[in-house]
Amino acid sequence: MLVAVGACYLDTILTTPYYPGEDEKLRATNVTRRRGGNCPNTLEVLQQLTFHESTERGLPLTLITILPAKSSMATQKIRSSFGSRVNLDHCIYREGLEEPASCYIIKSQSTGSRTIVNYNNLLEITLEEFTGAAEKLGSEATWFHFEGRTPEMTLQFILYLRKQFPAIQVSVEIEKPGRPGLQELAEEADVVFYSKTWAQDLGYHTAEECLREQSKRIHNASLLCCTWGQDGASALQPRTGDFEHVAAYTTENFKVVDPIGAGDTFIAGMLYALNCKEKDWDLSKKLAFANRIAGLKVSQEGFASLDRALASFV
Template sequence: MSLVAIGAYYVDTILSTSHYPGEDEKLRASNIAHRRGGNCANSLEVLQQLTATSRQQLSLNLVAILPAKSSVASQQLIAALEPHVQLRHSIYREQFQEPASCYIIKSQSTGSRTIVNYNELPDMTLEEFIRITDELGPRATWFHFEGRIPAVTFGCIQYLRKQYPSARISVELEKPGREGLQELAGLADVVFYSKTWAQGLGYVSAEECLRDQSTKAQNAILLCCTWGQDGADAFEPGTGEFVHVDAYTSAGFQVVDPIGAGDTFNAGMLYALNCKDKEWDLCTKVKFANRIAGMKVAQEGFPGLSRVLELYN
């Protein structure tokens, strides 16, 4: 089995501040952190922990736009993820040295995070994706798309449906206001909705979002939506099964670092669907993904999250 994740890769710079600064205010940060970012890269970082710990035979591949292969950012990514996550199908823009970058101001008073992105790398084209897909061939059993550049992604999914009809396809809908995301949901087997995207369309709860979206995502066998402190929901349109799981908490639980919590939930579900699909029912799958996402929120970064598997052996 092989899972291919297609999405942007970012280098994140995270500044922790006492509060969000006002315009023209000078403010000293209490902490600075640098880490790899990008939704798919984050999810694969968690997935490689889970598959390595459980010894599951699931090959992991990242398709991302990267600067020159010799650049510092690309070499750091290769060193960090390979050999557990393969990058040989990523696209290197040899004329660029700077990666896509994300600058995050994390307010300690509210827990909010304000994000400014910078990216000069040309996006992936449909022709590039077709070449990569044909290199992977039938070995790729699952394709997971970050909901970026909907027009190109739509063409990518159409190509997969025509040439590799047995492949499963999941897509993440996170950013409201991107035209074409709804059409992507209509082609996917599994759809991950963010609270931000759902609220942008006027939904007031995860359940409302999923039940209404089930009439629009005609091919979907599973819809999932996370809702922050209100937990996560999942819905199977074919069976009518609906699952709600409260947000994970424990004695002394504190929100430490919510950045990447949604990516971690997605990784948990992708692990469950690819590695435990016959063993776990839907409720167990959602509880697992919700639990690992809650563990992520309670710590800095992604290390050590595979310890969640101790609870499911």
């Protein structure tokens, strides 16, 4: 079982011709509302990919997140947005609150970039709440993936897992620049996913530079990954020094349509490869697949039918 721990949002996405200036009035060309959040997005893709696995090799999926009151319209909408392959029985509810964590995104057609404003009045998960959920899952869980929110608290979650369930694999996403404690999270994980923005904030100029320098500080991890936008993605196995790089996925007439969630999709592709194709694919193939499915995501709105990446992948 793979368990993802992170925030769940309801997204409102406005597509505009360009990004408006301060105090400017601008008409949007499209509006989309959907469930978002890094871990929910990753599970959205994983549930498609694992659908193709046999019963014996299937990968059960669980989300641990904070939601408003169990009876609220927002919670009901979020729960109904997932397929039957994602278990939400271990979510934590903030009774008395009706508003979910919300994300308002302005997507510029002229540049393909997006600007994000978040709202979240839900108290973050506590150590007691997390350990309670983890104990109920027990030895059924084989992998925990963390978004990298509240690093100090997340570090306590990981240390708890190391003590109580030492066989569990742990992955973390190191994404937001300037967030204290992310380096310490990376040093405790088995698999680390670095973002380009975080790496650049530390002065790294390429994904390879980031991974090789980080490998000097990482003692537990078996795999480090870093995406670099138009320059593709890279992966490094610190214990062996094996390094792989793939160019950004593209096809004839490729067009950037919706980059929102591309990083979450890459992580889904790699987690699928690590959990379901561990012995079948080498590192190069695992990285190529994660890169391919992330590229497909960028070329379309939303996350529907991304499992088609498997059909053409040899």
